[in-house]
Amino acid sequence: MPPPARDEAFPGWPVLRDLESRERDPDLGRRVRLRFLALRPVRRLLAQGVDAVPADSFDRQVEGVREELGLLPARDPERIRLTRFLRQVRLRTPLALTTATLDLGEMIEAAGHLNGAAECYRIALEIAEAYRLDPEQVTALRLLGGIHRKSGRWDDAEEAFRLAVDLAHRLTHPQQWTRSAEALALVLRERGRPDEAGRLYERMLEHAVEHAEPTLYADALVGICLAKVEAGDLDAAIEHGWEAIGRTTDEAQRTAVIHALGLAFAGLGLNDAAERCQQVLADRVRERPDATPVRWPAPPPPARPATASVPGAAPPEPPRAGPPSDAARRIAAEVASASDRLVPASG
Amino acid sequence: MALIAALLPDPADRASLTAAAAPHDVLWAGTWRELDRLVRVRPVAVAIADLHSEARKDGVLRVLRFSQRFPLTPILVWGELDGRSLYRLGKAGATDVIPARDADDRHIIIELLDRSLGTGPATMISERLLGRVPEEARALISLAAEGVPGRIRVPDLARTIRISVSSLERRCERWALPTPGRLLLWLRVLFGLHWLREPGRSIESVASQLGYSSGAAFRRALRATLGDRPPPPRHDRSFERALDAFIAECTADRASHGPSSLD
Numbered sequence: 240m241p242p243p244a245r246d247e248a249f250p251g252w253p254v255l256r257d258l259e260s261r262e263r264d265p266d267l268g269r270r271v272r273l274r275f276l277a278l279r280p281v282r283r284l285l286a287q288g289v290d291a292v293p294a295d296s297f298d299r300q301v302e303g304v305r306e307e308l309g310l311l312p313a314r315d316p317e318r319i320r321l322t323r324f325l326r327q328v329r330l331r332t333p334l335a336l337t338t339a340t341l342d343l344g345e346m347i348e349a350a351g352h353l354n355g356a357a358e359c360y361r362i363a364l365e366i367a368e369a370y371r372l373d374p375e376q377v378t379a380l381r382l383l384g385g386i387h388r389k390s391g392r393w394d395d396a397e398e399a400f401r402l403a404v405d406l407a408h409r410l411t412h413p414q415q416w417t418r419s420a421e422a423l424a425l426v427l428r429e430r431g432r433p434d435e436a437g438r439l440y441e442r443m444l445e446h447a448v449e450h451a452e453p454t455l456y457a458d459a460l461v462g463i464c465l466a467k468v469e470a471g472d473l474d475a476a477i478e479h480g481w482e483a484i485g486r487t488t489d490e491a492q493r494t495a496v497i498h499a500l501g502l503a504f505a506g507l508g509l510n511d512a513a514e515r516c517q518q519v520l521a522d523r524v525r526e527r528p529d530a531t532p533v534r535w536p537a538p539p540p541p542a543r544p545a546t547a548s549v550p551g552a553a554p555p556e557p558p559r560a561g562p563p564s565d566a567a568r569r570i571a572a573e574v575a576s577a578s579d580r581l582v583p584a585s586g
Numbered sequence: 587m588a589l590i591a592a593l594l595p596d597p598a599d600r601a602s603l604t605a606a607a608a609p610h611d612v613l614w615a616g617t618w619r620e621l622d623r624l625v626r627v628r629p630v631a632v633a634i635a636d637l638h639s640e641a642r643k644d645g646v647l648r649v650l651r652f653s654q655r656f657p658l659t660p661i662l663v664w665g666e667l668d669g670r671s672l673y674r675l676g677k678a679g680a681t682d683v684i685p686a687r688d689a690d691d692r693h694i695i696i697e698l699l700d701r702s703l704g705t706g707p708a709t710m711i712s713e714r715l716l717g718r719v720p721e722e723a724r725a726l727i728s729l730a731a732e733g734v735p736g737r738i739r740v741p742d743l744a745r746t747i748r749i750s751v752s753s754l755e756r757r758c759e760r761w762a763l764p765t766p767g768r769l770l771l772w773l774r775v776l777f778g779l780h781w782l783r784e785p786g787r788s789i790e791s792v793a794s795q796l797g798y799s800s801g802a803a804f805r806r807a808l809r810a811t812l813g814d815r816p817p818p819p820r821h822d823r824s825f826e827r828a829l830d831a832f833i834a835e836c837t838a839d840r841a842s843h844g845p846s847s848l849d
Binding site: 242252256259262267270283287300303 | 672688691
């Protein structure tokens with residue numbers, strides 16, 4: 240039997256989809272069932288109205304779910320999170336319901352169960368929309384976009400992030416806007432639209448200047464560097480990347496930028512600098528083989544026609560461009576002369 | 587008042603449902619087969635079944651077969667439901683579930699019943715009439731529609747709103763509606779076409795439920811409302827087309843006199 244669409248299945252069923260091909264896993268079955276039961280009181284308030292459900296009936300329902308948590312070991316992290324979730328749900332305010340459901344979604348997502356996480360985010364979004372909790376709507380949209388992205392639903396991901404960006408912009412909520420814009424830019428790059436991503440990063444840069452946010456400024460520079468490499472604008476990539484290296488202390492970002500710089504230098508024929516970047520990267524891997532994986536994805540091959548194809552499908556090749564600018568040459572010379580700027584920020 | 591068909595072997599569950607179902611009537615089945623039969627021969631608006639009502643029978647499979655035979659009749663599944671069952675029930679077409687812990691909560695059962703009962707032809711007709719006929723007229727038609735499964739007649743309808751048959755006729759005339767008799771004829775046709783969208787029903791059983799002596803009598807009713815060449819009763823679009831025609835007949839005079847005649 241194929242799975243039904245969300246609006247054709249009974250309410251909350253999508254949480255159970257995480258059992259697909261694992262129906263006979265008793266532990267997962269227990270957990271997924273508890274998540275489904277835990278969300279039922281929330282769905283009930285959403286459907287009937289937060290104040291319309293009789294208090295004793297609601298409390299009994301929540302208590303019933305709490306008792307079922309005994310199926311999990313006492314110190315089980317999920318049991319602890321679900322207990323906390325139910326405690327928040329009992330407050331019966333739209334804000335408590337929304338934040339609790341988002342939190343539950345993040346727990347489920349961390350466990351790798353995307354269907355359950357997506358359902359939590361959708362429910363939270365519905366509550367936030369119904370009760371005009373705009374900041375929570377942005378958060379829910381962004382988290383939902385992340386799920387779509389992980390699931391390869393690129394159109395849905397882009398739409399969710401765009402809605403988040405637009406709403407955050409209308410709310411003039413800087414932090415929400417930044418996080419949403421960052422997420423959207425990443426999807427645009429992954430969809431082979433680095434020019435659009437670059438423009439968004441440039442807006443982030445302006446935003447960072449306006450709100451005096453150095454961390455955001457560095458993040459935006461990193462993003463512009465990577466987007467420019469992907470777009471084939473290697474001189475700009477080098478300039479922005481070099482500035483980013485000087486501003487960010489995040490090791491994953493630095494690694495991504497060094498990798499991008501290496502590609503850009505190679506594309507412009509600045510081979511000594513390119514080799515230096517490769518050396519630095521190799522040293523990092525040797526020194527810290529268990530280092531945190533790069534947060535920013537390695538830049539895909541640049542300068543190809545933008546299509547909405549599956550990201551990362553093209554084979555890796557260094558970009559090719561005209562002669563390097565004076566600024567690029569100057570930076571390459573600095574890099575090739577074993578500049579300390581490329582070494583880890585911590586040492 | 588609607589008809590609910592229920593397969594609940596446990597006496598406590600039956601008591602729980604009876605308490606929550608009022609003012610609706612409950613028909614009790616002893617087996618899945620009997621539940622099927624009830625839905626086939628009676629104008630049941632929603633079915634409820636304990637997943638484990640029959641030992642050694644896969645309840646989820648029974649739900650799947652039910653939803654394939656009666657795709658428009660909501661089925662609520664009741665009982666101890668583990669993760670795997672819940673997952674499979676969603677794929678099988680269950681409309682909703684009533685976990686054992688919720689089974690003695692009257693409010694929860696009422697909420698689920700109300701949601702399920704709000705998906706039938708009476709609701710569809712009422713929603714289509716919204717804003718197109720006076721509210722009092724819409725209320726009358728809704729009342730009549732709810733009475734169709736109970737084989738409501740014109741005198742019953744008049745009695746329900748505490749007026750005489752002649753007063754009822756005058757009201758229909760004032761609202762530019764069809765006569766009460768034709769109104770009920772239309773509603774029976776619409777219900778019949780709605781039910782015939784379900785493969786588990788036959789024209790004979792539907793005709794009988796509507797109070798006709800035979801399938802042929804029901805076909806005559808189709809011709810009386812939809813013309814000499816009515817669409818095939820089981821065709822996908824037959825109900826929609828009939829509903830369009832009914833709405834047109836209810837609003838025809840209004841259309842020719844302009845919007846002011848809504849009052």
